[in-house]
Amino acid sequence: MRRALPYAVSATLVAGAALGLAPAAHAESTSTSTSTGSIRFVDIAGDGGTVLKANVATPAGAAGDRRFPVIVLPTSWGMPQVEYLAQAQQLADSGYVVVSYNSRGFWQSGGQIETAGPRDVADASLVIDWALAHTPADPERVGMAGVSYGAGISLLAAAHDKRVKAVAALSGWADLIDSIYSGRTQHLQAAALLGGAGCLTGRPGPELQQVLGDFLSSNLDKEDEMIAWGRKRSAATHLDALNTNRPAIMLGNAWGDSIFPPNQFASFYEKLAGPKRLEFRPGDHATAEATGLLGLPNDTWTSAHRWFDHYLKGVDNGVDREQPVRLKPRSDAGYEGYPDWASVNAHRTTIPLGGSEHLWANVDSGADGGVIMLSSLLDQFLQAPPTASIPLLPRAFAGVWQTERYDTAQRVRGTARLHTTVTPTAESGTFVAYLYDVGPLGIGKLVTHAPYTFHGKEPGRPFGVDLDLFSTAYDVPAGHRLAVVVDTVDPLYIEHNPTGAQLTFSSPAADPSYVSVPLRTE
Missing domain, CATH: 2.60.120.260 (Galactose-binding domain-like)
Known part of the structure; x- marks a missing residue:
């Protein structure tokens, strides 16, 4: 039975992070025990030795030579390392090792914001290396998941690291240009919100500052450079590598996502060759997953757990036999299933x-x-x-x-x-x-x-x-x-x-x- 992280623990960690006092701030490794497992706060060396603040949840009774599937969770844009603690504990309770880390450039992690650039992708692989060396993680059963920024990094990491066997990308992007520059029109409020949150919670690198400045000032002389910057950071650009590696990919998004609209996820989904699932629900950016981050019942996270249970643990839960495209209308109607996205648009x-x-x-x-x-x-x-x-x-x-x-x-x-x-x-x-x-x-x-x-x-x-x-x-x-x-x-x-x-x-x-x-x- 999945359960919420105890309120006192959750509230203390979230409040501490908001004040810049998350438990990993002054120690290499601290730990918090629960009735079923443990949570450790650690430092992990990312690309170039940059310190990534992280936390690790392990199943109860993990000892000896037994190995468990591992899920790596990069944080969302502007979120502290405690973002996924409730989900991490639920996953650990059901037999996963979970490593969540603060993406570089944000909060207490080192470096500058790279916006899912090559160093962020390298960080993800180094976090997997660390998990395999320091936890009872099974190298044959590696998954990645995340909301928003964490979703984008997870997809890119799966294209570059063959060890990633399953992904749950929630409220993310596959095509950054088609997200905030669709119709060759700058999505002003989306870009301003991301830029403002980055400045408040992290350290934007010079490349991001330049691109964002050119974007918001309508510097069309730099349009080709901006598009090339965005393409490099889009999983759609690395589709061939993903289809070679063939990780099982679940994509979830909201109809009203005002940062990463659903079209680009649907287009990307149709081109994936491996096991795949597409889910759309009412809401805006990351709102469909929000209650799950508090440990409350949540459709999106329930689907993600089922996805990992099947593709990392081998559980015969039927997720591979269900209609892979699941839509919840913006009304009181229930979920609808379709064999593919083309069938949604057939009539x-x-x-x-x-x-x-x-x-x-x-x-x-x-x-x-x-x-x-x-x-x-x-x-x-x-x-x-x-x-x-x-x-x-x-x-x-x-x-x-x-x-x-x-x-x-x-x-x-x-x-x-x-x-x-x-x-x-x-x-x-x-x-x-x-x-x-x-x-x-x-x-x-x-x-x-x-x-x-x-x-x-x-x-x-x-x-x-x-x-x-x-x-x-x-x-x-x-x-x-x-x-x-x-x-x-x-x-x-x-x-x-x-x-x-x-x-x-x-x-x-x-x-x-x-x-x-x-x-x-x-």
């Missing part, structure tokens, strides 16, 4: 975007993607996504197309796609496309959206745009309709519309504009 309906919409740029119409972290949290717990009054959106600044009311509920599942023709009055510009569920009173609830930015276009010359909106699972009630809205300003993103710029969205007879919406029909 589609088309919303025609007829006529022509002429917009003045630089003005927020009132259609927005919400506020990072807050909006998707409200949707997760209260089913209250961002809203807009569709009839009141100013048509000078927003283009609007609506369907007729649906006689039956429409279960949107997967990735909606926009195809349209845009004519700009300037060579650069940005627009954001939204899909709304519109009720009888005209109030639209946001289903999904995505930004798009262009540069180097000839003013007055139309060009085609194909844009994937962020993947989702949303039930539109009977009697409601869907609305497509485009405007040019959203506080989530940096926009590139020159002052006085205008955009025209048209639907030529030879190439009609539309939004293709995936629906679950069974």
Whole structure:
């Protein structure tokens, strides 16, 4: 039976870490005993001898020559080394050695923040080396897991270290560029949040400072360098190595993740060749896993435990025979299973975007993607996504197309796609496309959206745009309709519309504009 870390221990460790006084601060190795096992706080030498603050949980009665599967947990961005203590204890109780370490550059670990660079990948392998040398860890049964930053490092480590046999990557990224620069649009609030948290809790290296500065200042002269920096830190770039090593990979994310949107995980999942599983749930960045970090019952962590039990311990728990794609809609509905991601998007309906919409740029119409972290949290717990009054959106600044009311509920599942023709009055510009569920009173609830930015276009010359909106699972009630809205300003993103710029969205007879919406029909 899994249990929470005793509250007094958990609260003391978390409070100490928040004050910069985590137990590993002044000692090479200290330990805390529990009724079923032990937790040690240790220093581990990372790449170049950099000290990584870590903690180790071992099963009760671990002695002699017996070996146990080992799971390595790199911490999330900005989180102290005690982040996973509750999960580590639960895993140790069920027969795992668990080593959690503070990623370099954060809190009391040494070095500078490398943002999942080569030194972070080397650190992960050295932590595995340490675990095999200093704990009863089995070298044939090595797993890695993490939330957010820890997820990204775990995937990269599995591509570079053949010893990693199983991974649970939760609320992470496979493609860093497609996460915070999708549609070639800077995700302003996401980048600012990550940059601010890094400065508060760690020591950003010069490369990160330069890249973040260029990104937020829209230094397009450095765009190729920024993209190359991000590609190096993306597991998708190392797909061949992963498919050669064939670790069993579980990917979990939230529909409303405002830092690492779900599309990039889904695309990456389809290209993996080894054992794999994809899970999407309501929520925002890392909110689907949060209660599990406190030791409370949690669907995401339960799945991760089952994944490791099968692929590291050989338990016949059926996880390998279940539908590998599991989706929980943003409603009260239960989980749905699919054989692959393509099956999620198999059935589609088309919303025609007829006529022509002429917009003045630089003005927020009132259609927005919400506020990072807050909006998707409200949707997760209260089913209250961002809203807009569709009839009141100013048509000078927003283009609007609506369907007729649906006689039956429409279960949107997967990735909606926009195809349209845009004519700009300037060579650069940005627009954001939204899909709304519109009720009888005209109030639209946001289903999904995505930004798009262009540069180097000839003013007055139309060009085609194909844009994937962020993947989702949303039930539109009977009697409601869907609305497509485009405007040019959203506080989530940096926009590139020159002052006085205008955009025209048209639907030529030879190439009609539309939004293709995936629906679950069974």
